[in-house]
Amino acid sequence: DERPKPRAYVSDLPAPAHSDRDTVAGLRLVDKFQSALRQDDRAAIVDAARQLVALRVPVAGQWLTLSLVAARNGEVGLARQAFELYAESFPGSPGAAFRKVDLLAQIGSWQEILTMLREWPADWPLPPGYAYSRGTAAMYCGESKEARRYLEEATLVLPQSGAAWLSLGLLLDFADHPDLAVLAREQERELRAFLAGDREAGAA
Secondary structure (H helix, E strand, O other): OOOOOOOOOOOOOOOOOOOHHHHHHHHHHHHHHHHHHHHOOHHHHHHHHHHHHHHOOOOOOHHHHHHHHHHHOOOHHHHHHHHHHHHHHOOOOHHHHHOHHHHHHHOOOHHHHHHHHHOOOOOOOOOOOHHHHHHHHHHHOOOHHHHHHHHHHHHHHOOOOHHHHHHHHHHOOHHHOHHHHHHHHHHHHHHHHHHHHHHHHHHO
């Protein structure tokens, strides 16, 4: 396997401040950011997010939320900076590294997703969503053969997920692939049975 070995994450952002004053300011900014989210005030959301990134407030997993919120508000550069801080909070974590797919998909950076997943470190486990994400990215990048391979794999890895079948259906005409059409119908029956069982368990 030629996938590269993982490297220690090194952020390009400036080093964090450690004074008590900055800690208090950071807590206030977190409150400001959450209030802006509740009020859906875009200007206030972006302003608070910029200040949180500048101060490198230690909010760990919340950097991912902030990153995705910034992306939804069209602040791609800010979103990327926030994700750097998220990744830095969980160094060496394959799960945290894989969450970058969420950000890149939101901003439509499919080639970047494909490159990242092709270069996934050899001694890191493959996340459950790896095949689906790689197949979808390959499809958007026009890599049909690679897309089919990984989307078919995704239907086996995540059989209860309709997303992989949906993407595969966009890529291929099942009328030309009867073997896949049969498998799709089988998976649909299994999914219906699974959902029916969930409903019965919830009603009990």
